[in-house]
Amino acid sequence: MEKLSNCPVCKNNKTNHYLTCKDYTVSHENFEIVSCENCGFKFTNPRPSQNEIGKYYKSESYISHSNTSKGLISKLYHSVRKYTLKGKLNLINGLLAKRGSLLDVGCGTGMFLKTCQEDGWKISGIEVDESAGKYASELTSIEIKNEILGSFSAEQFDIISMWHVLEHVHLLEETVQWLYERLSDKGYLIIAVPNHESKDAQIYQENWAAYDVPRHLYHFSQASISQLFEQKGFSLHKTLPMYFDSFYVSMLSTKYKSGKINYTEAFFKGLKSNNWAKDHNNNYSSLIYIFKKI
Numbered sequence: 001m002e003k004l005s006n007c008p009v010c011k012n013n014k015t016n017h018y019l020t021c022k023d024y025t026v027s028h029e030n031f032e033i034v035s036c037e038n039c040g041f042k043f044t045n046p047r048p049s050q051n052e053i054g055k056y057y058k059s060e061s062y063i064s065h066s067n068t069s070k071g072l073i074s075k076l077y078h079s080v081r082k083y084t085l086k087g088k089l090n091l092i093n094g095l096l097a098k099r100g101s102l103l104d105v106g107c108g109t110g111m112f113l114k115t116c117q118e119d120g121w122k123i124s125g126i127e128v129d130e131s132a133g134k135y136a137s138e139l140t141s142i143e144i145k146n147e148i149l150g151s152f153s154a155e156q157f158d159i160i161s162m163w164h165v166l167e168h169v170h171l172l173e174e175t176v177q178w179l180y181e182r183l184s185d186k187g188y189l190i191i192a193v194p195n196h197e198s199k200d201a202q203i204y205q206e207n208w209a210a211y212d213v214p215r216h217l218y219h220f221s222q223a224s225i226s227q228l229f230e231q232k233g234f235s236l237h238k239t240l241p242m243y244f245d246s247f248y249v250s251m252l253s254t255k256y257k258s259g260k261i262n263y264t265e266a267f268f269k270g271l272k273s274n275n276w277a278k279d280h281n282n283n284y285s286s287l288i289y290i291f292k293k294i
Helices: 053-057 072-095 111-118 130-140 172-182 199-207 222-230 245-258 263-278
Strands: 015-022 030-036 042-044 101-105 122-126 157-163 183-194 234-241 286-293
Touching: 015 199, 072 111, 072 157, 072 183, 072 245, 101 111, 111 122, 111 130, 122 130, 157 172, 172 183, 172 222, 183 222, 199 245, 199 263, 222 234, 222 286, 245 263, 245 286
Parallel strands: 101 122, 101 157, 157 183
Antiparallel strands: 015 030, 030 042, 183 286, 234 286
């Protein structure tokens, strides 16, 4: 385990206890989330080191690294994914006048890359999980890199996407700098992360599935992610909701809270969260941030 002495966003060295959350997916250990006294950024501390973190991903329940359809949650996840892949493709096609180069960082099993490839994009991918990266490579017939900071040092891309990946990277500041250097001057960076200021996060507290300790090292709000990227030379272009996440996260959260999924509760709590967000600064369960270079 390693302990951060400074806030990853503002470098302040004073934190307060925020929540203690359980790893329900793999280890069933407890982990502390702290809040920076200065900027309010939330992060898991202490946390597994880069050498230790791999064992916390060793589960078929970790759906983004697996194409299993075992169990109702997995079936629902993969059904929704077909719809959301089209939405992601429409998003990037709306940002640029023509198809260009795209890098998906943390591409998982490569479904988004394949969707973009079939639409005429020149694709590249990074995936640190060996089995998921192998599947993505076979699916797309391209080489999938297995690390972030050491890859594509001489290239730039028109679109770089990180779909629920940034919260997992150990070297946060270095990764944001690497993203800046890899993005073309007229390109767009797409970052999707959970939002701990959502209503479902307030409802489920330490049982909120999107805390997902210790795999999620950071827990972003709109203010903290904007501060992090703006100080590295990015400007926020647009923020968009991920409507389905409130329902999916609520399903898992009911399971963590009581030991079994309450589908009725999850549906109505997810709906409540989305309706609440409309009147509360668009604080949906997960948000897509689109950044440009300043």
